[in-house]
Every structure is written in C-alpha cells, then in structure tokens.
Amino acid sequence: MAGSIVLTLALVFSLFSMTMFYFGYRRDEQAQKYLKFARLGYHAMAMMVIVASTLLLYIILTHQYQYHYVFNYSNSDLPLGLLLSTFWAGQEGSFMLWILMTTLIGIGLQSYTEKRGDLEPRVMMVYTLATTFLLIMVSPMMKNPFAYIWQGESPFIEVKYFNQQLLQSLAFIPNFLFGNEGGNPTHLKIDREFMGNLAATQYQLSDILVLGKGLNPLLQNFWMQIHPPILFAGFSAATVPFAFAISALIKNDYQDWVRQSIPWVLGCAGILGLGIMLGGYWAYGVLGWGGYWAWDPVENSSLVPWIVSVAAIHTMLVQIRTQKKDPEKGRYLITNIILSVFTYVLVVYSTFLTRSGILGDSSVHSFAEPGRTVYIFLVIFVVTFTGLGFGMVLFRLKSLLKISKAGEESTLSRELALFMASFTLGMSALIVFAGTSAPIFGIKVEVDFYNTMHVPLGIILMAINGLSIILKWKTTDSKKMKADLLRTGAITAVISAAAIFIGGVDKVMMILLLVASVFALVVNGEVMIRIMRGGQNKLGAYIAHIGMALFILGVIGSSAFSSEQEIDLEKGKTAKVLGYDVTFVGLEPFQENGHTKYHCKLDVKMGSSSSIVKPVMYVADFNNSLMREPDMNYGLLSDFYVAPVGFDDGMQNPDGDAMTISEGKEISAAGVQIKYKEFIKPDMAAMTTDADFNMGVRAIITKDGKSVEKDLLYSRIGGKMQADPVILDEFGVTLTLKTVNPGDKVATVIVADKDGNTSKSAPKEVLTIHASIKPMINLVWAGVLVAVFGFVVSTVRRLKETQQMQ
Known part of the structure; x- marks a missing residue:
C-alpha cells in the first residue's frame, strides 16, 4: 500500500513539474517563480521514485511473498546478487x-539546462512528459509492482x-483448496474471501x-545483474536528444541545439x-x-535505436561545422x-513490441500478454x-x-x-525495423535475411569509415x-592478403568486407597515432571507428571461419573433435543456489597443452526442464566452445531408447530415420502462468523410402507435464517426446519398436556435445x-565545448 501511494505521489509531482515548466517558458515576470516550482516538483518526483525503488528492493530482500511481483520472481534460495536483480526481472520491476x-x-539534465538561458523549461517540459508516461505504467491501475497477490x-x-x-x-483452508482428479490438493485459492478468513486468525499471509x-x-x-541496468540507462538517455x-x-x-544535444547523443549511443x-x-x-546475436525481434528492437543514434551523430557533426561559419544555416537540420x-520513438516502439505480448510466439525474450488496458496504453505511448x-x-x-x-x-x-x-546506417535500421515488425503481420523473418542484407551494408560502412577520415571538410585535394x-591501400592489401590466405576465405562478399574493415582500421589507426604525437585530444571518433572495424573483423572471423561438430562421447574414451583430443571424464554433481x-x-588436449572444460546440465525446478550451460576453452585467437546436448546414463529405458536431437538434425533408431524439422513453439503467455x-x-520419420510427418508434443495439462506417444504401426515404432528445451530447442525422444524392444547392447554412459x-x-x-x-572520449570533449558556450 505504501509503495502504491508513493508512486501515485510521484505521478502527481511529475504532472505538476511538467505544468510548471510549461508556464516557466512564458517570458514574463512570473516565469522565474514557475521555474522554482517546477524544479521543486521534479526533485520531489525524483525523491518519490527513489523511495518507491527502495521500498521495492526492501520487500524483495525481506521475502514478502504476499506481493504479486515478489512471489513471481524471487525466492530465498537466491544469492544476494541475483536476489537484487529480481528488481528488474519482470515487467513491473x-x-x-x-x-x-x-x-x-x-x-543531471535539469542542472545542465539551467545554466543555458531558456533551455531548461523547454527541454524539461518534454522530458517530464516522458517520466509521466512511465509513471502511469506503474500506477495502481497498470503494472503496479506493489500489487498484492490476490490482486x-x-x-x-x-x-x-x-x-x-x-x-x-x-x-477454513479446505474451503479454498483445489485438486486434481485423484482428489489430492494441488492449488490454494487466494482471493479477498480467503484474506477475510485469514484476518480473523492471528496469522498474516506472509506467515x-x-x-x-x-x-x-x-x-x-552474473550478467543479469549488469546488463539490464546498463540497457535501461541507454533507453533513458535516448529521451534527452528527443x-x-x-x-x-x-x-x-x-x-x-545540436552542440548542446550531441554530448547526450554520444552518451546514449555509448x-x-x-x-x-x-x-x-x-x-x-x-x-x-x-x-551472440540471433536477430531475435526483441534483441533487434533495442538495436534499431542505437543504429539511429549513431546515424544522428554523423550528420550532427556536419551541422555543427556549417553553423560555425554561418549560424543562420544548418546543413542536415x-x-x-x-x-x-x-531515437526515442524507436525505444518506445521497442517497449510496445516487448511488453504488449505481440511477439509472444516470435521471441523468447518477450513478456507475457499484459492485459487490454496496458496494451491500449502502450499504443497511446x-x-x-x-x-x-x-x-x-x-x-x-x-x-x-x-x-x-x-x-x-x-x-x-x-x-x-x-x-x-548516416544514410547507410539508416538503411540498416530500416531493414532491422522491417524484420522486427514482421511478426505483427504474421510474417516470419529468417536469420539469413538480416545476414544477407547487412554484408553489403557493412562493406559500404567500413569503406566510408576510412574514406571519411581521408577526405577533408568542404573539399579535398585530389x-x-x-x-x-x-x-593506406598498400598496407591494407598486405594485411588483407595475409588474412585471406591464412583463413582460407573464398567468398567474395566476405573478402570485400574483410578488406573494407582492414582499410578502416589502417586509416583510423594512422590518424590516431599522428594526433597523439601532436598532443591533441580529438581522438574519440578515431577510437570509435577503430572499435567498429575490430568488431566487424571479429564478426567475420567468428562466423565465416567458424567450424562445428556434434558428437557422442563415451565415458573414458578419447575422440577427435575439430582437431582437439576430447575425453569425457564423467559427471560431477555440485550444489548451486540450493x-x-x-x-x-571434459579433458581437452591440443598437442602439449591441456585444459578441463566443464559444461553444465541440470533439471530446473522452476519449469521442470533440462537446462544446459556451455563452457569454453578460452584462447587469444579462438575459443573452443562446448555446449552439452544430452546425456545417456547407459541404463535400459523400459519404454525405448532415449535419443537426443537438435533442430535440423537427423538420427537413426529402431530401423527408422527421424529428422527434426522444426520446433513447435508454445504459447509464451501460458508458459509464464499456470495455464495449459x-x-x-x-518430425519427419522415414523407413524404406516412405516418409510421414508427425508432431511429437510435450504438454502441461492441469499443472502436470506429460507426453503422448505417437504410434506408427506402418513403421513398427512408437515415438515419445521426453523433453524439449524452448531455449536451445534440443529434444529427447524415446524410440521403441512395436514390441517395446530397444536397440542397445551394453550399458555405457554417453555425453552428446555440440562443439x-x-x-x-x-x-x-x-x-x-x-x-x-x-x-566516452567524444562525450567528454563535446561537454567541454558546451561549457564554453555558457
């Protein structure tokens, strides 16, 4: 209740502050009085937001599960760092x-604009409009983090x-218990009637x-503790250029305005x-x-504003340059x-995509359906x-x-x-925006679409990256x-030729992208060294350009030169995996978070060097699913990446052979070939609730040239997970989906012949890995x-320049 009141007060103060900033822009004797009220209102709103955040953190740390949000995203088994991160694990948080x-x-923005004439009321009036909309989203009528569980x-x-x-x-408890067909109680109904009965006792719901x-x-x-705060800081910073x-x-x-805004755009992009x-x-x-990038719609929705912000930086530099000579003009204004x-509109649009539930079947990152009221408000936003x-x-x-x-x-x-x-970056943003929005219209966009479209754009960008440094302002002596x-071309040719020869690159587009990236690296590196010798501090752009060139070279290497192999490793035996000698030593149990x-x-050897790699497998109590975590043998030039796929303990399964299979792969068992055609996606909203x-x-099952397509389903019905066997009399086999992970889409299928016999001979422990x-x-x-x-360097430089404008 206290948290809801505080958030309501924050909303009231935000509206008050926005109104006062509006009146503070009026150029009369009352303006300064209104500005004082506006500042007081904003700081009061800020204090209420900080208090509300502290209260939310308090009820999380003290495990007050009577709050709907705390119950759904935290528990007492989590270590402190992860417990703190539950603050932002759900929609409300x-x-x-x-x-x-x-x-x-x-x-910080209010302090920045206060020193710059009448900039403060204009900028802060718009900025507080954004905070007002966000505060409405967590108000008691929307996604309130302080709602009780019976609400x-x-x-x-x-x-x-x-x-x-x-x-x-x-x-009174039996009156609120509900069970399965066998009569065993499985759920307790917590509603206002239950709370009324509980109030008559000495106990509270938290007991x-x-x-x-x-x-x-x-x-x-660990990254759950760092990634979201930084990402949302970027979202918030995008409000400032707007x-x-x-x-x-x-x-x-x-x-x-451009000189005043560009430090914030640079900071937002960084x-x-x-x-x-x-x-x-x-x-x-x-x-x-x-x-590291799957072109998932939710991932893309945060990428597009970043691309647009970087595009803005480039044309802003041109406007700043032209206005130095003629303040009344502004190229690319x-x-x-x-x-x-x-930049900010696309942040808001990404919020709509992520939180409206519209991408529920298209992204593993999207939130569940928020309800009609919230959906309508997101559209209004x-x-x-x-x-x-x-x-x-x-x-x-x-x-x-x-x-x-x-x-x-x-x-x-x-x-x-x-x-x-800027134009090329805009084309990239448009392509990603179109692909990201396609699921709204029921269109599925494959990863190849993004990759194919971005290779030529990458070539153009890297070429411009280098050329823009060689070219001079206004005109260039030919x-x-x-x-x-x-x-620079000679240096680029030597380095590129060596890389192409060593890496064995044979695709024309990859060669062109590599050459363009090396060219950008050489040009910016040469100029940066020259500037450093001169003791100048205008290094930011060159450092950022070098970073992007290194990034593109890393993308080329990790994708075009990557090799992979899926293999079964029998315990105690050594197998050759991508040039490494890999031995499966065995499973080692350990305790983590209870x-x-x-x-x-795995013992991994290459020549005289040896290392231990320990990928992880476990069944999560959270959703009763088999979870897999990769491990790597890190190297300076490359990583040997190992992801566990499945494990067979060698014991005979009474129902058949347990076979692990990945999407797009094929296995053979009981005289048939089984091809995993595609993953059947669950309803994401249902997965996050108790719904079925x-x-x-x-799968496509083939025997003696005859094929049939069947759906192997794993279902939650009445709170229990179950799988229905698929009997194929014409092939003499029965298939049962034992497990399937919606994250990596790896499935375990039980295969038996019509008599229930398996094909195994001697028990042996086998680990299937994808290396x-x-x-x-x-x-x-x-x-x-x-x-x-x-x-960062560019932001600091531009901030110093704006201080000289005061």
Whole structure:
C-alpha cells in the first residue's frame, strides 16, 4: 500500500513539474517563480521514485511473498546478487528500473539546462512528459509492482509454496483448496474471501506463503545483474536528444541545439551499445547455441535505436561545422531533428513490441500478454511521442527547409561522406525495423535475411569509415587523396592478403568486407597515432571507428571461419573433435543456489597443452526442464566452445531408447530415420502462468523410402507435464517426446519398436556435445569496448565545448 501511494505521489509531482515548466517558458515576470516550482516538483518526483525503488528492493530482500511481483520472481534460495536483480526481472520491476534511470538522468539534465538561458523549461517540459508516461505504467491501475497477490490475474497458487503445517491446522483452508482428479490438493485459492478468513486468525499471509517461484534459470547469471541496468540507462538517455529536438522546434531556434544535444547523443549511443553487447556476451556464454546475436525481434528492437543514434551523430557533426561559419544555416537540420526524434520513438516502439505480448510466439525474450488496458496504453505511448515529434516537424517545416539550405557538398568532401554513412546506417535500421515488425503481420523473418542484407551494408560502412577520415571538410585535394589512398591501400592489401590466405576465405562478399574493415582500421589507426604525437585530444571518433572495424573483423572471423561438430562421447574414451583430443571424464554433481547441478567434465588436449572444460546440465525446478550451460576453452585467437546436448546414463529405458536431437538434425533408431524439422513453439503467455500449453517437435520419420510427418508434443495439462506417444504401426515404432528445451530447442525422444524392444547392447554412459571453434571472437568484445571508450572520449570533449558556450 505504501509503495502504491508513493508512486501515485510521484505521478502527481511529475504532472505538476511538467505544468510548471510549461508556464516557466512564458517570458514574463512570473516565469522565474514557475521555474522554482517546477524544479521543486521534479526533485520531489525524483525523491518519490527513489523511495518507491527502495521500498521495492526492501520487500524483495525481506521475502514478502504476499506481493504479486515478489512471489513471481524471487525466492530465498537466491544469492544476494541475483536476489537484487529480481528488481528488474519482470515487467513491473523493469519499468521501475527505467523510471529510476530516467529520473536520475533528468536530475543531471535539469542542472545542465539551467545554466543555458531558456533551455531548461523547454527541454524539461518534454522530458517530464516522458517520466509521466512511465509513471502511469506503474500506477495502481497498470503494472503496479506493489500489487498484492490476490490482486493478480490468477488467484490459484500451488500448495508447495505454503507452510504445510499451517495449511493443515487452519480450519477454513479446505474451503479454498483445489485438486486434481485423484482428489489430492494441488492449488490454494487466494482471493479477498480467503484474506477475510485469514484476518480473523492471528496469522498474516506472509506467515503462510513462505516460498516464491524464483528466477528463471536462464536469468540466474552474473550478467543479469549488469546488463539490464546498463540497457535501461541507454533507453533513458535516448529521451534527452528527443527533448532537445522538440525544445528547438518549440522555440523555432536551431543555432545551438545540436552542440548542446550531441554530448547526450554520444552518451546514449555509448551506453546503449555497451548494454546491447553485454546481452550478446551473456547469450554467448550461457545459452549454448554458440553465438551472440540471433536477430531475435526483441534483441533487434533495442538495436534499431542505437543504429539511429549513431546515424544522428554523423550528420550532427556536419551541422555543427556549417553553423560555425554561418549560424543562420544548418546543413542536415531536418535530418538531425528527425533522427533525434526517432531515437526515442524507436525505444518506445521497442517497449510496445516487448511488453504488449505481440511477439509472444516470435521471441523468447518477450513478456507475457499484459492485459487490454496496458496494451491500449502502450499504443497511446507510441502514438503520443511519434505524433508529438513528427507533428512539430510538420508545424515548423517551412522554417526548417529555409535554414537547411546550405548549398551542395563537393563529391570529395567529408560532409558528403558523413551523410552517406548516416544514410547507410539508416538503411540498416530500416531493414532491422522491417524484420522486427514482421511478426505483427504474421510474417516470419529468417536469420539469413538480416545476414544477407547487412554484408553489403557493412562493406559500404567500413569503406566510408576510412574514406571519411581521408577526405577533408568542404573539399579535398585530389592529389593528396590519391597519395593517402595509395599508402593506406598498400598496407591494407598486405594485411588483407595475409588474412585471406591464412583463413582460407573464398567468398567474395566476405573478402570485400574483410578488406573494407582492414582499410578502416589502417586509416583510423594512422590518424590516431599522428594526433597523439601532436598532443591533441580529438581522438574519440578515431577510437570509435577503430572499435567498429575490430568488431566487424571479429564478426567475420567468428562466423565465416567458424567450424562445428556434434558428437557422442563415451565415458573414458578419447575422440577427435575439430582437431582437439576430447575425453569425457564423467559427471560431477555440485550444489548451486540450493539445487543440484552436474558438471560434464571434459579433458581437452591440443598437442602439449591441456585444459578441463566443464559444461553444465541440470533439471530446473522452476519449469521442470533440462537446462544446459556451455563452457569454453578460452584462447587469444579462438575459443573452443562446448555446449552439452544430452546425456545417456547407459541404463535400459523400459519404454525405448532415449535419443537426443537438435533442430535440423537427423538420427537413426529402431530401423527408422527421424529428422527434426522444426520446433513447435508454445504459447509464451501460458508458459509464464499456470495455464495449459503444448510445445514439441515436428518430425519427419522415414523407413524404406516412405516418409510421414508427425508432431511429437510435450504438454502441461492441469499443472502436470506429460507426453503422448505417437504410434506408427506402418513403421513398427512408437515415438515419445521426453523433453524439449524452448531455449536451445534440443529434444529427447524415446524410440521403441512395436514390441517395446530397444536397440542397445551394453550399458555405457554417453555425453552428446555440440562443439565449435570461434576464431577471432575476442575481437568482437574488444571492438565493442574500444568503440564505447571512443564514445566516452567524444562525450567528454563535446561537454567541454558546451561549457564554453555558457
């Protein structure tokens, strides 16, 4: 109750502050008085948000499971770090995190704008509109993190979460117990009537409800504690360029807004880029599919605003350059306004995609269906900020067109190169946006679509990356440019030829991408060394460009040069796996967070070097699914990546042979061939509640040239997981789906002949692994860190420049 009141007060103060900033922009004797009220209102709102966040953290740390959010995402078995991370594990908490980050950034923004004329009321008026919308999202009528458990969607809670002794001792409890067909109680109904009966006793709900559902096993990772806060800080920072753009349109004054805004755009791009790639590193180290970017719609939805923010930086630099010579002009002004607006609008749109439930069957990252009211409000959220941004652009279009006219650029100019870079980034954003939005219309976009479209764009971007540094502002001396190109081209040719020869690259597009990336690396590296010798501090852009070139080289190496193999490893025997000698030593049980897990111990040798790799397998209590965690033999030039697929303990299964199979693969057993055609996706909303759902494998079974397609389903019915055997009389076999993991889509199928006989001869322990070698993967991580450092350096430089404008 206290938390809900505090959030309501925060919303009231946010509305008050926004109104006062509006009146504070009026140029009369009352303006300063309104501004004082506006600042007080904003700081009061900020204090309420901090208090609400502290209260949410308190009820999580003290395990107050009577709160719906705490019950659904935490439990007492979690270590402190992961327990803290449950703050942002669900919809309500992640909105709270977003609000908290937005509020804290707003404090700095208010101080920044206060010192710059009438900028404060214009910018903060728009900024507090964003905080108001976010606060409405966590208000009592929406996704309130302080809602009690009996206010949730389903009043039925499994009895395993309750104090069993109290359940048996309280006389009214049987009236609220519900069970299965056998009459055994499985769920307790917690509603207002139950709470009325409980109030008549000496107990509170917290005395009876003693366990929480806990954190999804895929989220129980160190990076869960770091990745979301950084990502949401990036989302929050994206609000600032939007506010600056709208403030310029409000006043119809465009002389200084880009120089005032660009430090915030740089900061937004750096933070958001870091957050995105931390998510990629998390996927690489935990999910077990050997990659770091799957072009998942939810992943893409955060990538698009980042691409747009980077595009904005390039054209903003041109406007700053042109306005130094003529403050009344501004090259690419309209482009910069639109890109600044789009950066935040696309963040809001990504929120709609992620939280509306519209991607429920298309992304493993999306939240469950939030309900009709929240869905409608999310639509209003998107429409409001899109309408505000583009409505203001149309309103001021005549003035914008007049100021934007600054003549044509020379073909050999840095201005044109920067515009082309921005345009190419815009094309990338458009492609990802289209693919990400396609599921709304029932269209499934494959990963190959993104890869195929982005290789040529990557070639163009890396080429422009280098050329934009060689080219000069306004125009470039052709002889000087030719000399620079000959020198850097020769170095590029030598390095590229060596890389192509050593790596054995034979695909034309990959060769071109590699050459373009090396060219960008050489040009920026040469200029950076020259600048450092001169003692100048304008290194940010070159560092960021070098980082992106390293990143692209890492992408090429880890994808084009990657090799993989799936193999069965019999315990105690050594097998050759991608050039390594790998021995399965055995399973080693260990305890983590109160649960038993198993290290699959592998002895990995290459020549005289030896290492131990320990991927993990376990059955999660959270969803009764087999979970797999990869492990790696890390190397400077490449990683040997091992993901467990399945384990056979060698004991005869009374129902048949347990066979592990991955999507797209084929196995043979009991005289038939079974091809795993595709994964049958479950209803994501049902999976996150107690509702029934089906998931499974669509398989093609072949024998003697005859094939048939069947769905092998694994279902939850009435709270219990079960699988229905598929009997194929014509083939003489019975197939039963034992387990399937919706994360990596690996399935275990029981195969038996019509008499229930298996094909095994002697018991033996066999571990199935998927191994891969990831060359130059470290360049991906190093490239991102170098690029982010470049953004930091550029941000500091631009902030110093704005201080000189005061």
